[in-house]
Amino acid sequence: MAVNPLLVRSYATNVYLAGTNSFANIAATRPDYVQPVKQYAADKYYIDDIDNALTKGWITPEEHADTLALKGPEDPQYRPITLAAEQEALAE
Numbered sequence: 001m002a003v004n005p006l007l008v009r010s011y012a013t014n015v016y017l018a019g020t021n022s023f024a025n026i027a028a029t030r031p032d033y034v035q036p037v038k039q040y041a042a043d044k045y046y047i048d049d050i051d052n053a054l055t056k057g058w059i060t061p062e063e064h065a066d067t068l069a070l071k072g073p074e075d076p077q078y079r080p081i082t083l084a085a086e087q088e089a090l091a092e
Contacts, residue, residue, distance in 0.1 A: 003036050012040040016049055019058035038063070042070035046079045 011033055014021035027034050041050060047068065054064040071077070 003033060008033060008036045008040050011037045012044070015058060016041050016045055016053045019053070019056055023059065023063050038067045039070050041067050042072075043075050046076045047071070048079045 007030075011021060011026055015023065015026070015037060023034055023037075026037060050059075050064060050067050053059045054061065059067070
């Protein structure tokens with residue numbers, strides 16, 4: 001079955017950025033989406049976002065390691081300092 005890219009994006013957002021879904025749930029309902037969600041996060045999210053998901057308990061250490069292992073040099077690495085400062089200012 002083909003993987004829906006919009007669903008992959010939604011799952012990744014819910015797992016890594018919002019903490020409203022988990023890989024355990026995805027594996028139970030749509031196991032063919034687990035790897036594409038990790039790949040999407042590796043391709044699109046900063047390491048800070050992935051680390052934050054681990055810190056908040058939204059992903060396991062194994063899921064964290066799996067995701068970081070998929071990151072290539074062309075993928076976003078760490079959030080630029082100016083962007084991080086702007087986001088912190090907005091949060092206050």
